[in-house]
Amino acid sequence: MDMKMMFNKKVLAAMITAALVASPAMAKVDPSEVAKLGTELTPVGAEKAGNAAGTIPAWDGGMKTAPACYKGGEFLCNPYADDKPQFVITAQNFEQYKANLTPGQIAMMQKYPQTYKLPVYQTRRTATWPDHIIELTKKNAVETETVGATGLKGLNLQGYPFPIPKNGLEVIWNHIGRYRGDSLERTIGQATPQANGAYNMVMFKDQLAVRSKLTDIQPGEDENVMFYFKQQVVAPARLAGNVLLVHETIDQVKEPRLAWIYNAGQRRVRRAPQVAYDGPGTAADGMRTSDNFDLYNGAPDRYDWTLVGKKEIYIPYNSYKLDEKGLKYDDMIKSGHINQDYARYELHRVWVVEAKLKPGTRHIYGQRNFFIDEDTWVASEIDHYDGRGNLWRVAESHNMYYYNGGVAGYAVETLYDLNAGRYLALGFENEEAKGANWDVKFSKVEFKPNALRQEGVR
Numbered sequence: 001m002d003m004k005m006m007f008n009k010k011v012l013a014a015m016i017t018a019a020l021v022a023s024p025a026m027a028k029v030d031p032s033e034v035a036k037l038g039t040e041l042t043p044v045g046a047e048k049a050g051n052a053a054g055t056i057p058a059w060d061g062g063m064k065t066a067p068a069c070y071k072g073g074e075f076l077c078n079p080y081a082d083d084k085p086q087f088v089i090t091a092q093n094f095e096q097y098k099a100n101l102t103p104g105q106i107a108m109m110q111k112y113p114q115t116y117k118l119p120v121y122q123t124r125r126t127a128t129w130p131d132h133i134i135e136l137t138k139k140n141a142v143e144t145e146t147v148g149a150t151g152l153k154g155l156n157l158q159g160y161p162f163p164i165p166k167n168g169l170e171v172i173w174n175h176i177g178r179y180r181g182d183s184l185e186r187t188i189g190q191a192t193p194q195a196n197g198a199y200n201m202v203m204f205k206d207q208l209a210v211r212s213k214l215t216d217i218q219p220g221e222d223e224n225v226m227f228y229f230k231q232q233v234v235a236p237a238r239l240a241g242n243v244l245l246v247h248e249t250i251d252q253v254k255e256p257r258l259a260w261i262y263n264a265g266q267r268r269v270r271r272a273p274q275v276a277y278d279g280p281g282t283a284a285d286g287m288r289t290s291d292n293f294d295l296y297n298g299a300p301d302r303y304d305w306t307l308v309g310k311k312e313i314y315i316p317y318n319s320y321k322l323d324e325k326g327l328k329y330d331d332m333i334k335s336g337h338i339n340q341d342y343a344r345y346e347l348h349r350v351w352v353v354e355a356k357l358k359p360g361t362r363h364i365y366g367q368r369n370f371f372i373d374e375d376t377w378v379a380s381e382i383d384h385y386d387g388r389g390n391l392w393r394v395a396e397s398h399n400m401y402y403y404n405g406g407v408a409g410y411a412v413e414t415l416y417d418l419n420a421g422r423y424l425a426l427g428f429e430n431e432e433a434k435g436a437n438w439d440v441k442f443s444k445v446e447f448k449p450n451a452l453r454q455e456g457v458r
Contacts, residue, residue, distance in 0.1 A: 029141045029164050037141065037163055042127075043134040045163030045174075046374040047349065051312060055123065055347050059375065062128030066403045074435030076404060078320035080124065080344075089118040089314065089345075100314050100347060102371055104383040104394030104416075111418055112336045118314055123346040126318060126401040127375040127408050133179050137163050146170065149301035151251030152177070157212050157226065160377060168305030168353040172370070174377040176297060177226065177250075181407040182213040186436040187234065189329065189428035192285040195421040197335035201428070202283045203235040209442040216443045226250045228447035231282065239283055240264070243452045246275065252299040262452035269452050277302060278364045287424040288415050289364065295379040295395050295413055296370070302363050303355035310349050313371055315380040317346040319398035322411040327430040338414060338425055343398060349374045350381075357387075365392070373399065376408035393417050398427075405438030 042048055042059050050058040067079035089097050091113035094106060101118075108116045129137075136159025143154040144161045146169060155161055161177045162170035185207050193199040207230045211222055229246040233239045241264025249255045259275040262268070274280070274290070276298050281288035291298045321342045322332070332339050353370040357363055366389065371381040376399065384393040394416045401408050412427040429435055445451060 029166075031142070033164050034138060034141045037138055038134070041163070042375065043129060043163075044137050044160045044375075044377065045165070051349070056312065056349065057123060057125060059125045059127075062375075063126040063401055063403050064128055070403070072404075074404070074437055075325040076320060076323060076400075076402065076435070078324065079403075080121070080318055080320065083121050083344075085119040085121055087120050089120060091116070097314070100312055102313060102381045102383060102394075103369070103391060104381060104396075105314070107391055107418055108337065108394055108416060111421075115334070115340065116337050117340050118345045119340065119343060120314055120345050120347070121318075123348060124318055125348075125375055126403075128401075128406070129179060130406055133158055133160075135159075146173070147251050148253045150299040151249075151253040153251060155226075155250055157210055158182075165307070165351070168307035168355070169300060171307060171351045171353050171372060171377075172296070172300055172305055172355075175295075175370075175372055175379045176300075178377045179407065180208065180210070180227070180409075181402075181405050181438045183207075183209040183440050183442055184405075184436060184438055185440040186429065187432050187434060188426065189432075190283065190424065190426040191329070191333050191428070192287045192424045193333055193335065193422060195335065197333070199333055200236060201329060202233065202239065204282075205232045205234050206230070207440075207442065207446070209447065213442075214444045214447075215441055216445070221444075222247070224249050224251055224255050228442075230447060233283060242282075244272070244275065244282055245447065245449060245452055247447070248297075252301070257298060260449045260452060267453065269449050278362075281424075284424055287417060287420075287422060292395065292415055292424075293426075295382055295397050296368070300355075302358055302361040303368070304358055306354040306356070308352040308354055310374065311352050311371070312347055313350045313381065314345045315348055315350065315371065315373060316343060316396055316398040317348060317373075317380075317400075319344055319400045319411040322398050323400060323430065323435075325430060325435070329428055329431060332412075332428065332430070333425065336421060337416060337423060338412065348380075376401075378408055378410070392419060402436060402438065405436065407438060409436075 048059050050056045069077035091109040136156040139156045140159045147153050161173045165171045187205050189201045191199040210227045211225045226248045231244045233242045243262040245260045247258040259272040261272040278289040350371040355368040357366050365384045366387040367385040369383040373380045382395040386392045397413045398411045400411045414425045416423040
């Protein structure tokens with residue numbers, strides 16, 4: 001064989017290999033698969049059927065109406081207040097439930113054998129969605145594509161990007177781009193207790209709006225923005241007035257996330273490229289990174305994503321007890337972890353995705369293992385490993401369905417540091433005058449950098 005022919009064959013082989021490698025990310029979903037949405041699958045891609053053991057029920061449409069106990073307002077009642085735990089998983093008996101636990105949950109029981117436990121309740125599949133979200137999700141199934149490692153194209157905002165995912169990256173995009181409601185305003189607390197349980201609460205005023213739902217957005221304006229997010233520190237006094245503004249972009253190859261910070265002490269607005277990846281989290285005392293917020297957020301380009309498959313796991317769910325109005329923060333925030341007496345775990349199917357840091361990139365987490373609820377696409381558990389492969393931090397989202405807003409979200413999100421014996425918990429609103437408001441209206445001007453100075457006046 002002459003050298004020219006050998007060279008041509010090598011080029012052809014390389015081209016075929018490249019096409020095969022690239023095809024999963026760019027593959028379109030076959031129309032026959034899309035037809036499963038709403039039939040074999042829920043409208044956003046979960047299996048409708050229950051499991052063979054009967055411990056996971058079939059999805060029957062979710063919580064279509066507010067429960068009888070709800071009398072209106074921003075704070076929710078617990079529709080399952082009469083439920084009792086079926087059993088409790090502890091450090092003493094976890095071996096018999098090990099197949100349905102994450103390594104992080106087991107590590108927490110071993111770290112805190114007397115106090116960290118999983119009260120397991122009847123599984124209730126409460127998630128449901130507005131009709132227009134269902135339609136947008138169907139369109140996304142055939143129109144949305146990944147752009148390299150950090151972006152999307154063809155995304156219909158608010159619809160789930162990949163209801164029938166073909167790889168790990170698409171599963172992660174479903175968490176990042178999931179339905180969050182049109183807008184949100186809330187005041188929530190963040191605690192980073194010391195090992196002995198002592199803590200100071202930091203209070204944030206959060207505002208979020210999807211681009212297409214701003215009252216004054218113009219056609220073609222900010223087309224690459226998924227949503228706008230603004231977070232103002234309102235307490236304690238030494239931090240009050242600092243404001244973070246984020247324009248979360250869709251195609252982050254084309255345009256990385258835009259972020260600004262207003263420092264009340266300096267009275268200056270500055271661009272904030274550090275609000276990404278493993279940059280420090282706001283007022284977090286080093287207990288979380290920027291991309292730990294919402295359990296995971298931001299550009300996914302620093303990791304290689306592997307779809308491991310599905311698994312049945314006990315995850316926090318229907319966590320209405322943790323959101324109960326009037327519950328005292330001192331009763332919820334304890335040494336080592338939150339008070340697990342208020343937690344509720346249920347058996348659900350999750351997507352398991354393994355993320356490994358790419359060679360040549362940096363992040364304090366060398367690997368992250370995700371456990372993402374199939375019904376809501378909310379990341380429910382994430383195990384974080386250091387650069388040596390040791391389990392370091394364990395994240396849990398205490399999921400609940402906000403039936404007053406039609407949105408699946410968190411009551412509280414937690415991040416436990418196994419080495420430091422400390423943790424971060426975010427989302428407390430129990431002692432506040434107002435709860436989460438899903439009906440608030442925003443204009444574009446409220447999310448411009450020039451508005452930060454006015455927001456930060458103290």
